[in-house]
Structures are given as C-alpha cells and as structure tokens.
Amino acid sequence: MQKTLQIVIFDNPCPPDYGGVIDVFYKIKALKALGVRLILHVFYSERNQFTALEQWCDILYTYKRNKSFLQHFSILPYAVKSRSSEQLLTQLNNSDAPILFESLVSTSVLNSSKLKQQKLVRAHNIEHHYSKGLFKSAQNYIQKTAFYIEALKLKRYESVLDNADVILSLSDFETEYFKQHYTTSVKYLKIFQEHSKVISEKGNGTYALYHGDLTIADNIKSALFLIDVFSELEHPLIIAGRIIPDSITQKVSGFNHIKCEIIKDQSHLNQLIKEAHINTLYSFQKSGTKLKVFTALFKGKHCIVNKNMIDDANILSCCELAETLESYRVTVNRLFQTDFKIATTRIKALESYHPENLAKQLVEFIN
Template sequence: MPIKLHIVTWDVPFPADYGGAIDVYYKLKALHSLGIEIFLHCFEYENRTAQSDLEQYSKQVYYYPRTTGIRGMDFQLPYIINSRKNPQLLKNLIEIDAPILFEGLHTTAYLNHSELKERFKIVRTHNIEHQYYTQLASHTSSLLKKLFLYRESMLLNSYERILYAANLVMSISAPDHLYFQKKYSGVAVELIPAFHPENQIRSLSGFGKYCLYHGNLSIAEYEKAVLFLMNEVFRDSKIPCIIAG
C-alpha cells in the first residue's frame, strides 16, 4: 500500500514562478517520485487557477475559492488564515485518513480541529510571518495599507501559537529554524531547505553581459529594492540591468 499524504497549499503552485510556489511544486514532484500518493488541496485566487500539470503528481487535486476582500476579514484571525477557511477543505481532510502537510501558516485554520486530533500534522513555515508583515508595513507608503499590514502582523504574532498543535514544523532557513526551535521547544522542528529544480551547477565561466533582477514588483519591499539598484548601483554603471517582475 502506498503512503498517503494530504498537502494543503495557500496557492496553486503552478506555474512555479516565485519562491513559495517553486518550493511546493518541486516538493510535490520529489514526493511523487518516492511513490507517495498525494491529495493536493489548493486555493484559487487572482490569476492562480486550476492547472492540469499538477494532476500527474497527485492522486487527486482539490481546488477551493479564497474569500477575499471584506468577507475574508475577521476580528481575531489574520486575514491570510481566515480567507482560506473552507468547510469543504475540512470535509475532504476528514474523509481520507492520512497525514497532513500544511504549506505555510496561511493554511492552518484547521490545524487544531478536534476531528484531526489523531492525524500526524506537519507545518512547512515559509516565513516568520508576523516579522514579514511588519517589514512589508514599513516599506509601504499607503497609510491604509500600512495600518492593515501592522494589524495583520499583530494578529499573526498571536495566532502563531497554533503551531503547538503540529507534530512537526519544517523551517525553510537557518534563522527561521533557530527562531521556531527556541520559541516552540515542545514541538519537533527540522530544517528542510527549499526544494528547487537546480540539482547541478550549470554556470558558465567568465562574465555575463547584463544583470538580471527578478521579483514580485507588486510588493513594496521589492519595488524599493529596484529603486535602490537603479539609483545607487546601476546609475553610473556600464553594465545593463534588466528588471523582470
């Protein structure tokens, strides 16, 4: 009998065109190559919709709508959590008896649910979320957005205690690993670096002809980094800089 595993992800992880999606997508491929039977649960929103590519690595793929805007807000739960609460997700997790891998704090609305008490539950942390949202707030110029991000950071800091309901926390970086180990001493914490497709070094010798910056330019922090590069690094440089987002 193959090992079964639920994977709950905050987004549709294909195309794998940004950091979190890359980690989830290539983790999915790696686990599938080991013969693990995966039940993949994805939240659709914006331009991230159902992808047939995911079916070849999964026993079954489920899609859920994310409740965005005011309807996704809650007085106690962070927006990134509450907007991904979906009764059908809980029903599907209950129906198939298998361990659950929650990708990101975003997906953990049912981590401590009584119906899942006997399951082995893993949380893959992609950030220290409350610190990340504080940084986002400090980089935005919009007062309304700044207030929302600071509020989200405070709620996430309080909500993070839900990790005590996990059997295992998988951190993605050494600094995050130290943080979670220290703060959640009663929970097993393992450092599992990001999954990616580059298993061989394929760098060419010599120097390139340009510098490439790639990032999500809808995030103020990355936009600020681009402006710094343009104004402080490449303004007087003879090396062309290509910015892709």
C-alpha cells in the same frame, strides 16, 4: 509499503513562477518521483487552472478563497480567514494519511479536534515578521496600516503551531526561532527548487541584473536601492519584472545605463539571468530563504547578496556579500573586472539542495 501524504496548499503551485509555490511544486514533483501517493487540497483565487497539477497527484481537491473585504474584520489574520473552509476539514478526514500544511496561512483547521492524523507545518516565513517587513517597506498609508494590523494578528495566531506534530523550517534563523517559542518538534528542511546541477556558463556578461516581483514592497525598495548603487557607476543595470511600477520607471529615466525590462516568460528570464555578468540581489527583510539566490547560482555567473537573502553559510560562501551602498559599488566594480568561472565550492554547496534528497528527508519525518 507506499506512503500517502495530504498537502494543504495556500495557492495553486502551477505554474511554479513565484517564491512560495516554487518550493511547493518541486516538493510535490520530488515526492511523486519517490512513489509517494499525494492528496492535494489547494486554495486558489486567480490561478484557477489545474490541468497541469493533476498529473502530479492522485486526488485533487480545490477551494476558492473568500477574499471579501469583510474578512479583514475577523480576529483571524486575513491570509488565514480567506482560506477557511469547513469542506477542507471534511475532505481531510476522508483519509487517515498525515497532513502537511504549506505555510501558517493554510492552517485554519489545524486546531480542530476532529483531525487525528499526524500534522506537519511547512513554515515558509515567520509570518508576522514578514508582514511587519512589508509594513516598513510599503509607501502607501492604507497598505502600511493593513500590513501592520495583519502582522499583529499573525503574531497572535501563530500559537496554533502548538497543535502541529512537526514544524518544517527553511532557514537556520527560523529553526532557532521556532525551537525557542514552541515545544513542537522542529526540523530544518531546506528549500525545494528546480535544479539538480549547476548549468552556469563560464565567460563574461555585459550587464548586471536585478529581477523580482515588483508588486511586492520589499522588492521595489531593493530595486530602488540598486538603482542608487549604479547611479554612480558606469556599468549597465537591467531591472526586470513582469510589472514595472512607476516609482522605478521614473527613477530609471534619468540614466542611460540603467533600464527596465518586462519579463515576457520564463525562458526570457532564464536568458537574462544566464547572460548577466552579475546577478544583484538585495532584501530589507530577514525572512525565509529567497529562491532568487538559487536561480542565480544554478544558472548565472557572479552573484552579490546581503545577509537578509539567505543564512546558509555554505551558500553565502559562493556569493559576494555587500550590505551598504558603498560596499556594493566596490564589489560591482571588482566583479566587472573578473572573469567568471564555476567554482567547485558552488557545485558542492548546491548539492545539498537536490530535490530528490530533500524529498527523502521529508518522507523520513512522515509517520
């Protein structure tokens, strides 16, 4: 018998070009390949083109976010309040199919007594930890205040998860957190991403690469950290992003071997990852699982991370681990002297992230 699933999504997942929506898009694609009938409820703001998404679902409902400044004055977190919709509740009840809420921020109707369906929540982060991390990384006083208040609201709001039937976590650390704080059933479902096999090429590159969304405070802070790492090395470093903030371009300007590069499109980013000798990754926030790790391991050569990037022991064993400036420098120097070969341990560790296998696990959780 064909299964049907409703999914409430915090943003339009097409194109799948940033962390959270990558997990959502490739989950949808894998479920559709298994023959699951999909009813999507999508909140949006700037990403308002849905033609590409329509081919992956049977029914599509869209809801424009209310991003009015007044939403900040609600007792609800802004990320939740701006995604509130009575229309959503009505349209969810057009079907008795189970409901998957993508992220805590899409759960504005989770506590409604009108919802009788099975309710699952995909926890993309411990959201108040994530906002607190943004508070610590932000440089602007207004931003710091906003992130701090949002973190407090998210911590208070998180108890709404008691109304879920299943919480789907995406890391070992977060699985333990939700098990300790809620009686709701918690299932560890690994992150969905694009690849089903390793396409890295053996050989050597000539530079190290850091890439990311450089409008996010933690990524900016990480990029500045890596500039400090390479400031005392001779190896070339490229900092890549679709937008490069002044704080990074100014710091890079004092070095000939460190440069910034604007990412033109996905194929350009893929080329940068593929040709880099080292993909350098770092985060000051222990939250979720960073998809950049998988992009680097499936497509790139050597990969250096710190423990905040991911807590899967098998994936960490495929990477070089460095936490401090000095240990990072030592590791960079060593890897630039090391030819890259695809290790069988990398191939084996990444097999458990095959999207189709993860989709089968998810289907088992659905009534």
